[in-house]
Amino acid sequence: MVISRRAALAGLVAGSAALAAGCSGGGGSGKPKASPSVPIRAVDPRATQSFNNAKASLLLQVMAHPDDDLYFMNPDAEHIVHAGVPVVSVYVTAGEAVGQNWIEGMPKGKPDKAAYSSARHQGLRQAYAEMLGLDRFAPWKKSVLDLGGGVKAETNELVNGARKAQLVFLNIAMLSAGDMRLPLLWERPAGAMQSLVATGSPCTTSSTYRHDTLVDTLATLMDRFKPTVVHTMDPDPDYQVHDATHPKDNDYGACSDHRDHTPTALFTWKALSQWVADSTERDGHPPRFVTTAFRGYYNQRWPHNLPPEVVEQKHRLVEAYGGDPSWDCDNPAGCGDYGQGGDRPMKNRKGWIRSTHYRYEGPAAAPGTDKAGRLEAYGVLGTQAVRWAETSPGSGRWGEPQNLGGGPLAPALASVRDSEGRRLLFALRFSALEGRGRPDTREIVVLEQRSPDGPFKAWQGLGNPEHRPDRGRRVGMPAAVAGPDGRVHLFVRNAGKGVSSRVREADGSWGKWQSLHGQEIQDGLTAVLDAEQRVHVFGTGRDTVHHWAQDAPGQPVRHQPLKGLPQPGGLPGAALGGDGELAVVYRGPAAEQPTVHRLTPGSESVASTELHDFAGYGPLAAHPLAVRGAGDAVMVLGRAVNGEIQLTDASGDSETVRADAKLVPVGTAAMAMDAGHRLCVAGMSPDASPWLWRPEVPHS
Structure with a gap:
């Protein structure tokens, strides 16, 4: 009997409580007993206090294991560090x-968890020394942090001019007494874990972590730095069918990630919410920061999205981390995580x-x-929605952020204006983030504005x-598009990796959630209108870019596969060109180089143009640009191989324009037209403030 992947997934999720619990951060058999009802210190969605003024830029990363940052958070982290932003990397487990710590050719000794943990710490010192531009064996300052509540942790510091790295090792044993692991610490009210003392560590005492201890410790680190x-990391990884095509490998339960990655991310997001709540109560202002969450073993399940040059950038640091038993690193316990040394990561089929x-x-x-003609930008700051506006039309200077509340929110918003000119902002909220047998919901x-540029209503x-x-x-980030008929169409990727939608009618009422079917797409939907005002939605699949559209304005959006679109590696941008074609x-x-595919709605023909001078990586955006005396051009925005922002014409006939290297992007940038019909690019800086770029483009 042949069973579809959708049916297999449904059966897998419905039939195994233990596996589902594993995805949630818990594990074992049976449902954990909920903890007594105690107040949760978390962001109040109604809170709208003004933000504090950040004194200096700093990147804080929280990982489950040594090397999670190098595999999953680069090249973003390295680009931020190279811009002179200090980095503090926190490792929750000992990774023992x-x-x-063995590779072929070495004699096998007895297991030594303390030594292996120490060797992995040394590997990180080697990798970060290279990231800072120093010799990989540069000496670090080692000391002990007192984090309160009886918790102590080793910390290592290294400085090279404006570049600074600090590593913090909480070093919780991956398997603690009583078979306790991180998933159980998230789920069980009475759980406790102990830290492992690594060989040669200046921190010679073991600390005990309960659920609240770990949340408090992470929040303390956030408040300190x-x-x-x-x-x-990813708090809500995808469900994953495991079969001959996708063997289980290192996945845990029914999801595409490691058993420690998910609870580490859940603890981190809970600590972020607690830090914001406590800081707001204490200081009267929430802290000013932006957040990026990274997928983990998801990387194995989809076509690779980094070009060779960027992969080699990542490999340089992973190779330094992996080290080699022949190295003289002045750490008797080991000079890295040998299984990750040399070219092994490049040969690993998991990718x-x-x-x-x-x-x-x-x-x-x-x-x-x-x-008024001012540019405005909407984003998420301190897990709360925020609006910035130009001080005056064309000034290029942003005013102070206006806190719109709604938190705790995931890091991005979808923003549209309806046919009446009212702004609508869509977000994904962590509506409950509690653990200990209590709800975790999204x-x-x-x-929505009451009137064009008027005050906003309450969050709905x-x-x-x-x-x-x-x-x-498992749901994805919202994407939305407004039609001229007054309707607003909202789309999200669902747990089955298809698309679901809700529609706001012209009278403001919302219809029910509807499945638009389709399956096996990545998150990151793009929604646009064509020349006939029909809605189109594009999503990245395994074999092609998937497509949903209306047959006519006002009709339901349905799955309409397209022919002729080749296999994607990254997320698509889409925009309407002046000739009535959609450019994807x-x-x-x-x-390295993207390709523009021009589609004529209702036709199966696809014309493709490779953008030869646009080497880079990451998500792409497309936006129409009015050209005097001609139809609209389509501009393409993305990152260069070195992480800088670049822009070009989708025709492939214009030179690529680069933003000033001082504009260091955090996350994804976006385009809009200002009141003077000039193209503008907005993004976020490492100091948690927006930047604005008005490029000189050939058509302007």
């Missing part, structure tokens, strides 16, 4: 596994090093214009296309 950028994926896709600052929410919950909370955690631009697997 079975205590064997006051980051402006936070990198986290973790060959991709970098954001968990929450979307622009870090979504730009537009107000009635919901889509909307904030739109629920979730999934009815079960665990499935509801994306890179193929592991490709």
Whole structure:
């Protein structure tokens, strides 16, 4: 009997409580007993206090294991560090596994978890020394942090001019007494874990971590270092069917990630919410920071999205981390995680090093214009929605951020204006983030203006296309488009990796969630209108770019596969060109140069143009640009191989324009037209403030 992947997934999720719990962060058999009802210190969605002034830029990363940052958060982290932003990397577990640091050709010794943990620490010192531009064996300052509550942790510091790295090792044993692991620490009220003392560590005492201890410790670190950028792991990984095509390998339960990655991310997001709540109560202002969450073993399950040059950048640091038993690093316990040394990561069929994926896709600052002609941008700051506006039309200077509340929110917003000119903001909210046998839920929410450029109404919950909370955690980021008939179409990727939609009617009422079917797409939907005002939605599949559209304006959006679109490696951008064609631009697997595919709605013909002078990586955006005396051009925005922002014409006939290297992007940038019909690019900086670029383009 042949069973579809959709049916297999449904059966897998419904039939195994233990596996579903594993995805959630818990594990074992049976449902954990909920903890007594105690107040949760978390962001209040109604809070709108003004933000504090960040004193200095700082990147804080929280990982489950040594090397998670190198595999999953680069090249983003390295680009930020190269811009002179200090980095603090926190490692929750000791990463000791079975205590064997062995490669072929070495004699096998007895397992030594303390030594293996120490060797991995040394590997990180080697990698970060190279990231800072120093010799990999540069000496570090080692000391002990007292984090309160009886918790102590080793910390290592290294400085090279403006570049600074600090490593913090909480070093919780991956397997603690009583068979306790991180998933159980998240789920069980009475769980406790102990830290492992690594060989040669200046921290010679073991600390005990309960659920609240770990949340408090992470929140304490956030308050101590006051980051402006936070990198986290994936709190809600995809469900994954494991079969001959996708063997289980290192996945845990029914999801595509490691058993420690998910609870580490959940603890981090809970700590972020607690830090914001406590800081707001204490200081009267929430902290100013932006967040990026990164996928983990998801990298194995989709076509690779990094070109060879960027992969080699990642490999240089992973290779330094892996080290070699022949190295003289002055650490008797070992000179790295030998299994990750040499060219082994490049040969690993799992391909973790060959991709970098954001968990929450979307622009870090979504730009537009107000009635006064000023540019405005909407984003998420301190887990709360925020609006910036130009001080005056064309000034190029942003005013102070206006806190719109709604938190705790995922890191990006979808922003549209309806046919009456009212702004609508859509977000994914962590509606419950509690653990200990209590709810962990997500919901889509909307904030709508009462009138064009007028005050906003209260946040409204739109629920979730999934009815079960665990499935509801897998939903993607909202994408939206407004039609001239007054309707607003909202789309999200659902737990089955298809598309679900809700429609706001012209009278403001919302219809029910509807499945638009389709399956096996990545998150990061693009929604546009064509020349006939029909809605089109594009999503990256395994074999092609998938497509949903209306047959006519006002008709339902339905799955309409397209022919002639080759396999994608990255997320697509789409825009309407002046000739009535839709331009869809994306890179193929592991490709440097993107290709623009021009589609005529209603026709099966596809004309493709490779953009030869646009080598880079990451998501792409497309936007129409009015050309005097001609039809609209389509501009393409993305990152260069070195991480800088670049722009070109989708025709392939114009030279690529680069932004000033001082504009360091955090997350994804976006485009808009200002009141003077000039193209503008907005993004977020490592100091948690937006930047604005008005490029000189050939058509302007």
